Amino acid sequence: MRRSVPMLLAALAVMMAGCEKKTQPASTETDTSKQAAQGQGGTAPATPPAGTPTGEADTILLGVATSLTGGQATFGVSTRNGIEMALKEANEAGGVKGKKVAMRVYDNQGKPEEAAQAVTRLITQDKVVMVLGDVASSNSLAMAEKAQAAGVPMITPSSTNPSVTEKGEYIFRICFIDPFQGYVMAKFAREHLKVSKVAVLQDNKSAYSIGLTDVFTRKFTEMGGRITSTESYSQGDTDYRAQLTAIKKSQPEAIYVPGYYSEVGVIARQARELGLKVPLLGGDGWDSEKLYELGGSAIQGSYFSNHYSPANPEERIQKFVADYKAAYGGVPDALAALAYDAARVAIEALKKAPDTSGKALRDAIAQTKDFPGIAGVITLDENRNAVKPAVVLEVGDGTTKYVTTVNP
Amino acid sequence: MAQLLQHLINGLAAGTIYALVALGYTMVYGVLKLINFAHGDVMMVGVYMGYATAFALGRQTQKTFLGVVLIFLVAMGGCALLGFLIERFAYRPLREKPRLTALITAIGISFALSYGFQLDIGFLPGAAPRAFPEIIQPTEWLVIGDRDVVVWNWQVMSLLIAVGLMVGLQWLVFKTRFGRAMRAVSYDHRVAALMGIPTDRVIAVTFMIGSGLAAGAGLLYAIKDTSVSPLMGLYVGLKAFVAAVIGGIGHVPGAVVGALLLGLVEEFVVGYAASTWRDAVAFGILILVLLVKPGGLFGRVAAEKV
Numbered sequence: 239m240r241r242s243v244p245m246l247l248a249a250l251a252v253m254m255a256g257c258e259k260k261t262q263p264a265s266t267e268t269d270t271s272k273q274a275a276q277g278q279g280g281t282a283p284a285t286p287p288a289g290t291p292t293g294e295a296d297t298i299l300l301g302v303a304t305s306l307t308g309g310q311a312t313f314g315v316s317t318r319n320g321i322e323m324a325l326k327e328a329n330e331a332g333g334v335k336g337k338k339v340a341m342r343v344y345d346n347q348g349k350p351e352e353a354a355q356a357v358t359r360l361i362t363q364d365k366v367v368m369v370l371g372d373v374a375s376s377n378s379l380a381m382a383e384k385a386q387a388a389g390v391p392m393i394t395p396s397s398t399n400p401s402v403t404e405k406g407e408y409i410f411r412i413c414f415i416d417p418f419q420g421y422v423m424a425k426f427a428r429e430h431l432k433v434s435k436v437a438v439l440q441d442n443k444s445a446y447s448i449g450l451t452d453v454f455t456r457k458f459t460e461m462g463g464r465i466t467s468t469e470s471y472s473q474g475d476t477d478y479r480a481q482l483t484a485i486k487k488s489q490p491e492a493i494y495v496p497g498y499y500s501e502v503g504v505i506a507r508q509a510r511e512l513g514l515k516v517p518l519l520g521g522d523g524w525d526s527e528k529l530y531e532l533g534g535s536a537i538q539g540s541y542f543s544n545h546y547s548p549a550n551p552e553e554r555i556q557k558f559v560a561d562y563k564a565a566y567g568g569v570p571d572a573l574a575a576l577a578y579d580a581a582r583v584a585i586e587a588l589k590k591a592p593d594t595s596g597k598a599l600r601d602a603i604a605q606t607k608d609f610p611g612i613a614g615v616i617t618l619d620e621n622r623n624a625v626k627p628a629v630v631l632e633v634g635d636g637t638t639k640y641v642t643t644v645n646p
Numbered sequence: 647m648a649q650l651l652q653h654l655i656n657g658l659a660a661g662t663i664y665a666l667v668a669l670g671y672t673m674v675y676g677v678l679k680l681i682n683f684a685h686g687d688v689m690m691v692g693v694y695m696g697y698a699t700a701f702a703l704g705r706q707t708q709k710t711f712l713g714v715v716l717i718f719l720v721a722m723g724g725c726a727l728l729g730f731l732i733e734r735f736a737y738r739p740l741r742e743k744p745r746l747t748a749l750i751t752a753i754g755i756s757f758a759l760s761y762g763f764q765l766d767i768g769f770l771p772g773a774a775p776r777a778f779p780e781i782i783q784p785t786e787w788l789v790i791g792d793r794d795v796v797v798w799n800w801q802v803m804s805l806l807i808a809v810g811l812m813v814g815l816q817w818l819v820f821k822t823r824f825g826r827a828m829r830a831v832s833y834d835h836r837v838a839a840l841m842g843i844p845t846d847r848v849i850a851v852t853f854m855i856g857s858g859l860a861a862g863a864g865l866l867y868a869i870k871d872t873s874v875s876p877l878m879g880l881y882v883g884l885k886a887f888v889a890a891v892i893g894g895i896g897h898v899p900g901a902v903v904g905a906l907l908l909g910l911v912e913e914f915v916v917g918y919a920a921s922t923w924r925d926a927v928a929f930g931i932l933i934l935v936l937l938v939k940p941g942g943l944f945g946r947v948a949a950e951k952v
Contacts, residue, residue, distance in 0.1 A: 307764040309875065311773035442922050470921045474881050476871035479656040480916035480924075487649050500775045504873045511784070512652070513793030531777045532873055 298334060298588060300325070300341045300581070301360030303371040303381055308348030309473060309500045312526045313373035313573050317395060318343055319566050320577030321370055324585065334588045346372060350380035357384040357392075367594040368393070368584050373573055374498075375399030375416075375446040382409045389596040391587075391603055395580035396545070396573050398522065399445045403622045408596065410603050410622045412580050412611065413545055414646070416446065419521045420453025420496075422543045422628045422644040427492055427519060428461045430630070430642060431541075435466050436519070437490035439481055439505065441497040442470040450496035450521050466490045471501065478505050482512050492516050498523040503532025510536040517541060525571045530636045538635060543628045545572040546613035547640045558612045569637075572613060579611035648794035653917045654910070659801045659870060661909025662808040666863030667886035668893070668901040669815060670856035676896040677832045677852045679745065683752040684732060685860055686883015687759035688725055690876060692861025693778070693868045694763065694771055696721035700779045708781050717781060721865055722858040729857025733850055756880070763876035775875035778868040804866045811859060812902055818855075819898060828852060832896070888928065892935050894945025903943060907931075 302321055305314035325339050333339060342364050344356035353372055360366045361384065369385050369392040372378050378397035385392035386406035393410045394402055400415045427433050436458060441447035455465050466488035469481035482505070485493060493509065495502055495518050502524050509518070520542040529537060548559050548569050558578065562570040570578075586609065587602035588594065609616040614626035627645045631638040667689060674682045699720045700708040707713045736755055740748045766772035788797040819825040827848045830838040839845045867882060868874050885908065893904025908928060915927045935943060 307761070307773040309773075309775065309877065311764075469916070472925070474877060476867075476873050476878065477656075477660055479659075480653065480913045481921050483649060483652045483656060484917050484921075500873070500875070503777070504871060507872055511796065511798070513796060528774055528776075532775060534777065 296337050298337050298339050298594060299364060299366045300339060300584060301357070301364060301366030301369045302341050302343040303346050303353055303356035303360065303369065303377075304343070305348035305372060305374065305377065306343070306345040310348050310374055310498055312499070312528055312571075313396075314345070314348075316526075316571050316574040317371065317373055317577040319562070320395070320570070320574040320579075321581040323562060323565060323574075324578045324581035328582075328585045334585060339585060339588065341370075342366060346377055346381075348374060348377065350376050353377035354380040354384050357381045361385070361388045361390050366390070367588075367596075368599055370395065370577070370580055370584060373397065374444065375402055375449070376444060378402045379405070379445065382406070385409065391596055391600045393580045393584055393603065395576040396522070397446075399449045400623075401445070407604075407622070408600050410583075410618060412583055412606075412616050412618075412624045413522075413576055413613070414626055414628060415623055416449035416521075417453045418646060419543050419628060420450045420455075421457045422630065423450075423494065423496075423519050423521065423541075424454050424457035424461060424463070425644055426541065426543070426630050426642070427458065427494075428463055431492060431517070433491035434463045435488075435490045436463060436492045436494055437466045437485040437488055438468045438494045439478070439485065439497075440468065440470045440495075441473055441501065443473045444497070446521075446523060447496045447498075451494070454494055454496065471497075471505075473498070473501065475501065476504055478508050479512060482509050482514060486512055486514050490516060492519055494519045496521045496523065499526040499529040499532065503529050503534075503537055506533040506536040506540065522572055524633075525573065527568060527571070529633070533633070535635075537633050540633045541630055541641065542633070543644070544631050544638075545628065546575050547629050547631060547638070548575075549638070549640050554610065555612055575612040579609075579613055579616065582611070583609060583616065648791055649917070651790070651795045653913050655795070655797055655801065657910035657913030658906065659804060659909075660913060661889075661906035662804050663863055663867045663870065663882070664886045664889045664909055665902045665905035666808050666811065666859055666866065667882055668890040668905045669812065669898065670860045670863075671887055671890040672893075672895055672898060672901040673815070673852055673856045673859075675890070676898075677828055677835075677849055678737070678741075678748075680737065680748050681752065681887070681895075682853075682856070683749070683883070683887075684755035684759060685856065686879035686881070686886065687756045688728055688732070688857045688879070689860035689864035689867075689882065690763065690874075690879030691728055691759060692721040692725040692857075693864040693874050693878070695724040695861065696865045696868065697771075697776065697778060697874060698769075700781055705779075708779060709783060714781050718862060718865060721861040725861035726854035726858040729853040729860075730850055732857075733853040737853075738846065738849075756883070760876050760880055771876065773876060775873050778872050778874050780869075780872075782869055800866075800869050804870065807862070807866065808902075811862065812898065815855075815859075816898055824848070824851070885928075888932050891942055892932055894939075894942025897942070897944045900942060900944030 304317045329338050346353035346356050357369055373396045375397040378394045379402055382402055382405035386408050391408050396413050398416045403409045403411050438451055440451040467485055471478055495505055506518055518540040522544050524542040525544055583606055587599055591598040591602035606618045616624045619625050627643050629643050630641045632641050670685050696717045699717045703713050736751050737748055763770055764773035782800050785799050786796055787799045787802050827843045830843055831845050831848045835845045889905035889908045890901045893900030912924050912928055915924050
């Protein structure tokens with residue numbers, strides 16, 4: 239038994255040595271590619287990362303940073319799948335100007351600090367020409383700062399907090415923004431559900447949730463409604479009984495919970511358990527198949543605003559849904575659709591731009607107009623945000639039902 | 647009034663879970679003077695063991711009495727083994743090293759478990775949260791008024807199980823030969839070894855009991871809040887640690903009182919003040935208690951032995 243201790247230490251030492259070996263060649267490669275870039279007059283060519291078999295010249299590399307682990311992991315996985323599908327289709331159709339388009343994905347664990355690091359690594363080490371990501375606005379904000387500073391264009395597929403694109407002229411988004419989503423739900427609650435008393439339960443760790451709450455509260459009050467109480471929780475909580483008991487006392491006719499599916503499902507269960515029978519209202523953060531599992535029957539009959547509905551009968555949408563199902567199994571959520579759209583906008587820009595410099599790509603993306611995306615037609619306004627309608631969905635038994643469309 | 651009562655029930659239910667987790671912290675600290683930061687994550691592993699067992703049993707069997715007992719046994723037994731392995735390979739080699747070394751190792755194990763379980767390879771569950779099956783069919787145990795106050799069967803059960811385990815633990819520590827050995831090791835493990843007490847075995851068994859308790863707490867937690875995820879242990883672990891410190895770490899009834907206090911304070915802050923203040927108040931109380939009584943509510947400040 240005595241021998242096991244040195245053995246364990248030896249195993250650790252080997253692991254550590256392994257780590258060192260991995261990082262060293264990567265950094266030297268960065269140096270040489272930097273020199274090569276300088277030799278060619280400043281424009282950095284897309285360099286494939288160490289270990290990629292394809293030659294340097296025939297691949298354009300896009301960087302993706304998203305949450306593959308952590309509380310919002312399904313968002314990240316959907317995003318990656320959507321982008322992967324778009325790239326695959328583009329490459330099968332001949333690529334961009336004879337070059338293949340590839341992506342390099344880093345996990346940000348759902349944390350802003352990791353997201354910032356991932357983008358720095360994508361830009362400085364992997365030399366990507368463009369960055370795609372993330373879903374959660376808190377992460378995208380951290381990423382946008384780095385991308386803007388480096389002059390590398392970034393497209394967020396699904397971050398709805400307005401301040402993301404306010405980071406600078408290199409940051410784009412192809413979805414609507416929080417004020418609009420908050421407005422959609424306020425309007426829906428007043429005009430469709432005809433309720434006048436709503437309680438709010440927000441996630442006070444998330445820029446997204448706070449943003450939606452602000453706009454919802456303002457618009458709903460303007461429309462003649464009343465907010466009976468505002469409570470908050472932090473991401474990662476699992477016990478919301480205290481907040482819900484306080485909400486119950488204020489006797490609302492609906493509860494606005496602009497959080498993420500990982501918490502919303504549990505909130506719905508506990509609300510029903512405490513005898514709160516009113517519907518919950520939410521935003522696109524609800525959109526995950528996990529919502530049905532976590533919420534069970536408690537979440538049925540609740541409503542959320544979203545970017546698209548997989549039940550939309552339009553042909554290109556149904557083709558996308560079928561292709562996605564074949565490749566990954568499962569109905570694509572809005573995040574997959576938006577990521578697919580974002581990657582296609584990026585590819586379109588690569589085709590239009592004269593070269594792959596940040597400036598040229600930026601200008602090409604900015605010109606996106608009437609682009610037929612899966613989640614609505616994309617036209618970017620002067621603030622680099624997409625202007626498009628939202629749908630309201632009702633949660634059913636393991637699926638969603640389309641209720642109505644609310645226009646901007 | 648009804649609302650007050652409901653808050654009281656919610657707070658007690660939350661406090662009970664903290665108490666069971668806090669017991670593990672306090673026991674290990676008692677014998678080893680080590681804050682086992684991996685404790686919350688051992689609890690998480692236990693929950694996933696229970697989850698896997700429930701699925702293996704199928705929808706029907708998992709709800710029977712035998713099924714539930716089996717789920718608890720597998721999870722608690724599995725975690726006891728995990729606790730043994732962690733102690734044997736991570737902490738025992740460092741026992742004569744400075745205490746900080748073991749503490750950092752504990753944090754390392756905590757991260758290895760919580761992030762390792764986010765991988766999606768083999769038996770590892772992946773990062774997405776999952777719904778824990780309803781192994782105990784929730785039924786209302788007590789309803790007052792028009793559902794003004796609702797007490798559920800599992801809330802009562804959790805409380806009974808927690809109290810039972812605490813009484814059992816107290817008996818184990820103070821009334822058995824093994825308990826006496828534990829207390830001797832806690833007092834001075836070198837001298838205890840000279841007196842013929844098998845210190846390694848006592849410490850290993852303490853770890854196993856603590857880890858088994860964590861698994862039981864984790865299952866009650868999963869039944870209560872219905873959602874399981876690899877990061878659940880970090881959060882509950884931290885709260886339970888605070889509870890143990892408030893009560894006086896190393897002191898068994900102290901941990902329970904601290905945990906119930908924490909659960910109730912959190913609940914009432916959210917219910918009657920503002921939900922944003924919850925953690926600030928909880929940790930503020932910790933600071934206050936440590937300022938007034940540095941050893942915690944029940945702890946004694948031991949003079950450093952030279």
